[in-house]
Amino acid sequence: MAKFPCPACGAERSTFEADCTSCPWKKHGGISVKDYKSTLINQDESLDDLIKSQKTLIYSVIFGVVAQFIIPLLFLSIPYSIYAIIKITGALKITGITTIILILLMFIPIVNIICILILNGKATAKLEKAGIRVGMFGA
Numbered sequence: 193m194a195k196f197p198c199p200a201c202g203a204e205r206s207t208f209e210a211d212c213t214s215c216p217w218k219k220h221g222g223i224s225v226k227d228y229k230s231t232l233i234n235q236d237e238s239l240d241d242l243i244k245s246q247k248t249l250i251y252s253v254i255f256g257v258v259a260q261f262i263i264p265l266l267f268l269s270i271p272y273s274i275y276a277i278i279k280i281t282g283a284l285k286i287t288g289i290t291t292i293i294l295i296l297l298m299f300i301p302i303v304n305i306i307c308i309l310i311l312n313g314k315a316t317a318k319l320e321k322a323g324i325r326v327g328m329f330g331a
């Protein structure tokens with residue numbers, strides 16, 4: 193982990209006060225994290241879809257965990273995780289049989305979490321490659 197990551201792209205900075213050398217973000221007076229992100233999204237609209245889909249995926253995990261303790265919620269959390277899978281596979285351009293297998297795996301405890309973590313990792317890698325920093329709750 194970078195010691196002083198750029199809040200926009202995550203690149204290493206020399207000090208907490210330093211401007212980023214990898215993207216247009218500046219500590220004082222430069223482009224904001226939000227503007228930087230929207231610039232990238234304007235260049236590539238699929239990033240917006242990916243950011244939103246990844247958030248849905250993360251929420252579905254949180255919801256799934258909560259549902260373990262409030263059993264009636266499972267009837268909502270499973271369809272929600274299926275919805276999240278359809279969204280993220282679409283954004284990652286995963287199609288057909290793989291998506292169907294992933295949907296079926298959502299019904300298997302533990303395996304579903306592993307699948308989600310793998311998909312989340314793929315989304316993170318793609319966003320970071322595009323220059324967007326991804327935190328615990330997405331970009």
Ligand SMILES: [Zn+2]
Nearest residue numbers: 198201212215
């Ligand atoms: Zn940066």
